[in-house]
Amino acid sequence: MTEVVNPFEMAQKQFDHVADMLDLDEEVRAYLRYPKKEFHVRIPVRMDNGELKIFDGFRVQHNDALGPNKGGLRFNQHETFDTVRALSMWMTWKCAVANIPLGGGKGGVVVDPTTLSVHEKERLLRNYCRLLWKDFGPRTDIPAPDMGTNAQMMCWFMDEYSQLSGQYTPGVVTGKPVGAGGSLGRNQATGFGVVVCIREAMKKLNLASKGMTASIQGFGNVAQFTAINFIEKLQGIVKCVSCWDRIDKTSYTFYKADGIDPHFLMEITDQYGMIDKKQASEKGYEVLSGDAWLSMDVDVLVPAALEGQITKDNVDKISSQVKIIAEAANGPTTTDADEIIKQKGYFIIPDFLCNAGGVTCSYFESVQNDANFYWSEEEVNGKLDEKMSVAFNSVYEMAKERKVYMRDAAYMVSIQRVVTAMKLRGWV
Ligand SMILES: NC(=O)C1=CN([C@@H]2O[C@H](COP(=O)(O)OP(=O)(O)OC[C@H]3O[C@@H](n4cnc5c(N)ncnc54)[C@H](OP(=O)(O)O)[C@@H]3O)[C@@H](O)[C@H]2O)C=CC1
Numbered sequence: 001m002t003e004v005v006n007p008f009e010m011a012q013k014q015f016d017h018v019a020d021m022l023d024l025d026e027e028v029r030a031y032l033r034y035p036k037k038e039f040h041v042r043i044p045v046r047m048d049n050g051e052l053k054i055f056d057g058f059r060v061q062h063n064d065a066l067g068p069n070k071g072g073l074r075f076n077q078h079e080t081f082d083t084v085r086a087l088s089m090w091m092t093w094k095c096a097v098a099n100i101p102l103g104g105g106k107g108g109v110v111v112d113p114t115t116l117s118v119h120e121k122e123r124l125l126r127n128y129c130r131l132l133w134k135d136f137g138p139r140t141d142i143p144a145p146d147m148g149t150n151a152q153m154m155c156w157f158m159d160e161y162s163q164l165s166g167q168y169t170p171g172v173v174t175g176k177p178v179g180a181g182g183s184l185g186r187n188q189a190t191g192f193g194v195v196v197c198i199r200e201a202m203k204k205l206n207l208a209s210k211g212m213t214a215s216i217q218g219f220g221n222v223a224q225f226t227a228i229n230f231i232e233k234l235q236g237i238v239k240c241v242s243c244w245d246r247i248d249k250t251s252y253t254f255y256k257a258d259g260i261d262p263h264f265l266m267e268i269t270d271q272y273g274m275i276d277k278k279q280a281s282e283k284g285y286e287v288l289s290g291d292a293w294l295s296m297d298v299d300v301l302v303p304a305a306l307e308g309q310i311t312k313d314n315v316d317k318i319s320s321q322v323k324i325i326a327e328a329a330n331g332p333t334t335t336d337a338d339e340i341i342k343q344k345g346y347f348i349i350p351d352f353l354c355n356a357g358g359v360t361c362s363y364f365e366s367v368q369n370d371a372n373f374y375w376s377e378e379e380v381n382g383k384l385d386e387k388m389s390v391a392f393n394s395v396y397e398m399a400k401e402r403k404v405y406m407r408d409a410a411y412m413v414s415i416q417r418v419v420t421a422m423k424l425r426g427w428v
């Protein structure tokens with residue numbers, strides 16, 4: 001039977017498991033198992049053809065013990081309240097593991113962004129902001145780009161908020177374009193951080209990175225910059241990436257035995273992330289089935305698309321040659337599949353550690369906005385590399401010390417930091 005995946009149940013299960021291992025107090029568990037605040041809005045938008053359409057939008061603020069809630073805003077046709085709840089909870093652990101003074105939040109609008117014109121997208125984004133602006137702010141809750149949203153949309157959000165509040169407020173949102181309060185390096189930061197984690201894992205496993213092979217699911221922001229950094233920083237070879245084809249309504253894997261060229265593939269990818277099959281084939285790429293990425297004989301497997309992709313039904317397809325599973329997406333592995341991965345002894349870099357580079361760079365962007373002083377790209381990348389290496393090593397050390405799985409170790413580091421802040425603030 002196909003596994004049904006509710007991301008929020010998955011997030012709670014993961015938390016409960018480590019709460020038991022830490023013998024966490026019942027009151028603390030009750031606090032952390034659910035978000036602190038949730039918003040559901042109905043967003044009216046006048047479409048280009050004059051019709052009025054209403055969209056469902058969510059914002060969830062899980063926990064702000066360490067600092068203001070922080071997390072992306074997704075435009076996704078499959079978004080649910082529970083997905084956003086799970087993602088906000090994972091943001092709490094992500095900020096804590098990265099050791100940045102921020103809490104967990106996430107937002108989502110139920111919409112297929114490919115069906116909207118630019119003007120419709122802008123009206124939807126601005127109306128979402130108008131309905132919720134009093135609950136956002138640089139000291140309250142700070143959104144950022146995520147699936148289906150981008151830097152331009154963050155800029156509209158910043159502009160709308162600034163107009164409503166009567167003050168130029170760049171720090172209300174991160175992931176803005178450079179030149180409008182954005183930080184150099186933010187666009188590539190998540191993929192950059194994924195590769196820092198892979199590099200650190202390789203050091204621990206005594207693997208030389210040169211010539212190591214990888215297979216990546218997805219070809220959006222995170223996947224693209226993971227591929228580029230894996231090739232350029234580690235001198236590795238990316239054998240394939242995959243993408244969703246909205247015309248054929250299926251996904252495809254683009255494979256090249258001697259390694260893909262992410263820059264070429266980016267040139268033939270449209271604004272919604274679809275790679276042109278014809279042009280890829282002409283350049284010698286094999287176009288394989290959407291799940292072919294999972295069974296590749298490679299050293300590093302990188303799910304970088306969606307949640308719930310590695311399930312108990314397909315986990316056995318993972319090659320025994322794989323040495324590292326780097327979870328670049330949020331929640332790509334279901335709890336049942338995770339148990340099998342753990343038993344088989346694959347080295348996993350858990351999602352909220354692996355993809356923490358994005359929010360860490362967002363934090364740098366907020367710091368620059370507050371100071372109104374902007375850093376060079378070298379400075380941003382240097383600080384990001386350091387933060388991600390320290391985060392990886394703190395989790396690795398915890399796993400070694402407690403003899404636990406890397407995911408459990410990441411939870412232990414994060415939960416302890418959040419609970420310490422809650423206790424110091426007198427919440428529990
Ligand atoms: N952007 C960021 O800074 C961060 C993102 N993340 C997480 O990383 C993941 C990817 O996000 P991001 O790259 O920003 O999102 P994008 O929207 O840029 O990319 C998502 C990618 O997944 C592809 N995709 C969708 N469905 C499938 C499928 N069934 N099979 C294969 N590919 C598919 C999309 O293709 P198409 O576009 O054609 O639909 C697209 O290439 C998400 O889980 C997100 O939450 C985590 C931390 C930070």
Ligand SMILES: O=C(O)CCC(=O)C(=O)O
Binds near residue numbers: 144
């Ligand atoms: O950059 C950010 O603030 C958040 C990024 C995000 O949503 C995520 O890491 O999942």
